[in-house]
Amino acid sequence: MKQSHYDTIIIGAGPGGLSAAFDLSQQQSVLIIENDLWGGTCPNRGCDPKKMLYSAVETKQRQESLSGFGLTGNTTINWPELMAFKSAYTDSVPTNTLAGLSGSNITTVYGSAKFISETEISINDAVYSADNFIIATGQSPVIPNITGQQFLKTSTEFLSLKSLPEKMVFIGAGYVSIELANIAAAAGAEVHIIQHNNQILREFPTVYTNRLIDNLKNSGIHFHFDTTVTEVRKTDIGYQLLGDNELDLTIDLAISALGRHPNVDTLNLPVTGVEADSHGIVVDNHLTTSNEHIYAVGDVISRRQPKLTPVSTFEGHYVSNQLLSQSTHAISYPPIPVTVYASPQLSQVGISLEQAQRDPEHYEVRIQDTTKWYTFNRIKEPESSVTTIFDKSTHLLVGAVAYTTIAEELINYLTPLIANKTPKSAVDQLIFAYPTPASDLDYYL
Ligand SMILES: Cc1cc2nc3c(=O)[nH]c(=O)nc-3n(C[C@H](O)[C@H](O)[C@H](O)COP(=O)(O)OP(=O)(O)OC[C@H]3O[C@@H](n4cnc5c(N)ncnc54)[C@H](O)[C@@H]3O)c2cc1C
Numbered sequence: 079m080k081q082s083h084y085d086t087i088i089i090g091a092g093p094g095g096l097s098a099a100f101d102l103s104q105q106q107s108v109l110i111i112e113n114d115l116w117g118g119t120c121p122n123r124g125c126d127p128k129k130m131l132y133s134a135v136e137t138k139q140r141q142e143s144l145s146g147f148g149l150t151g152n153t154t155i156n157w158p159e160l161m162a163f164k165s166a167y168t169d170s171v172p173t174n175t176l177a178g179l180s181g182s183n184i185t186t187v188y189g190s191a192k193f194i195s196e197t198e199i200s201i202n203d204a205v206y207s208a209d210n211f212i213i214a215t216g217q218s219p220v221i222p223n224i225t226g227q228q229f230l231k232t233s234t235e236f237l238s239l240k241s242l243p244e245k246m247v248f249i250g251a252g253y254v255s256i257e258l259a260n261i262a263a264a265a266g267a268e269v270h271i272i273q274h275n276n277q278i279l280r281e282f283p284t285v286y287t288n289r290l291i292d293n294l295k296n297s298g299i300h301f302h303f304d305t306t307v308t309e310v311r312k313t314d315i316g317y318q319l320l321g322d323n324e325l326d327l328t329i330d331l332a333i334s335a336l337g338r339h340p341n342v343d344t345l346n347l348p349v350t351g352v353e354a355d356s357h358g359i360v361v362d363n364h365l366t367t368s369n370e371h372i373y374a375v376g377d378v379i380s381r382r383q384p385k386l387t388p389v390s391t392f393e394g395h396y397v398s399n400q401l402l403s404q405s406t407h408a409i410s411y412p413p414i415p416v417t418v419y420a421s422p423q424l425s426q427v428g429i430s431l432e433q434a435q436r437d438p439e440h441y442e443v444r445i446q447d448t449t450k451w452y453t454f455n456r457i458k459e460p461e462s463s464v465t466t467i468f469d470k471s472t473h474l475l476v477g478a479v480a481y482t483t484i485a486e487e488l489i490n491y492l493t494p495l496i497a498n499k500t501p502k503s504a505v506d507q508l509i510f511a512y513p514t515p516a517s518d519l520d521y522y523l
Pocket residue numbers: 089090091092093094095111112113114115116117118119120121123124125126128189190191192214215216217233254341344345375376377378385386387388390
């Protein structure tokens with residue numbers, strides 16, 4: 079029989095809820111509730127499975143780049159085998175997560191939590207109360223309200239596809255669409271991306287997203303810009319997708335990648351006084367909701383920071399520190415690097431390129447074509463570019479964009495320099511293994 083009162087109850091066992099749970103369990107009684115897969119979106123149906131599929135794509139493309147420079151032969155992606163490789167990892171995530179929670183004396187309940195008062199929730203007809211609650215319920219994919227919406231699938235189904243469709247569509251052109259379309263095209267599918275305006279990845283500078291569009295087109299992806307899908311019909315052989323601009327496509331699979339909405343609808347928030355808007359739960363700069371005993375972390379909150387795993391984890395640690403009275407300061411986010419795992423990768427951190435270009439009095443922008451640099455030439459990258467942005471008064475690095483197959487690494491080298499306000503003179507005092515991407519660091523500063 080589970081106890082019914084806890085110091086803290088956490089709703090949602092993704093990266094945000096879990097990071098808070100493990101911290102709090104050192105000193106408190108903690109109950110964590112999950113209504114789907116223990117571990118949440120990232121390891122089950124987000125970042126991790128996506129990047130396992132991407133492993134084959136990056137290896138295939140690296141081999142293609144070196145074709146004629148010592149490598150011969152074609153590599154093809156075997157989708158069922160690749161999916162089995164992914165599943166071998168994801169299948170054990172829920173069990174391993176539960177085992178970790180039990181090992182830390184954290185009580186777990188499977189089911190959907192619903193508030194019945196400010197201090198109580200019900201799950202599967204049982205009632206639990208707590209001094210404090212943390213809502214960490216994440217987000218779910220948006221499905222557009224169009225005729226035939228029931229025929230649309232999402233990233234979740236894509237990441238478990240047993241066989242690769244011959245012809246498929248992604249609706250939307252954000253992170254999910256671009257990354258999954260890139261994987262599907264490299265694996266051999268005919269891929270179409272339909273976007274209601276003419277922009278992809280709106281958070282990134284157009285000078286780079288335009289280059290990415292060209293690269294994705296070269297790898298066979300078809301873009302339909304300024305086009306809105308209005309109807310999906312089931313046919314004998316698949317689906318028919320209709321829309322404005324004379325859109326009429328017969329396809330095997332359509333994925334809705336129009337963004338994600340916060341999971342708040344079934345929590346019965348009105349009994350708690352917790353406010354939510356269309357972006358999620360409204361919190362102050364201590365991640366407290368409009369009820370002082372209820373906190374919210376991760377993707378479910380309404381904030382301007384990107385909705386990413388390390389941000390959710392950072393917030394989980396922040397709230398647990400507050401609840402353990404180890405800190406009372408307002409949350410302060412370090413620079414947050416973001417990466418689109420396409421071919422090539424596109425990463426950025428800090429002051430955006432567009433902001434810097436609007437304010438040339440304060441910022442110096444250095445755009446470098448790095449294609450011929452040793453690091454990139456060695457792996458025969460077709461094109462690469464790194465932009466660094468400096469504060470003119472301090473000469474410190476304040477922002478960066480990387481467009482290369484190793485952007486994920488470069489951005490992680492540059493981020494600490496921005497966060498720690500490291501001057502070039504301090505980097506000059508370091509010795510890095512040579513020749514590596516890190517030993518180029520000096521050239522970016
Ligand atoms: C396809 C895809 C790829 C991504 N790739 C990346 C990437 O490369 N890098 C990156 O940093 N981020 C990536 N993300 C984003 C990342 O997955 C999220 O930012 C992260 O999972 C958020 O963690 P969270 O704990 O806030 O929410 P989640 O991980 O979504 O966890 C919330 C949990 O709460 C549960 N829940 C919801 N409602 C209830 C309820 N009423 N009762 C009980 N439980 C409930 C849900 O089932 C879920 O398990 C990706 C996302 C997707 C969809």
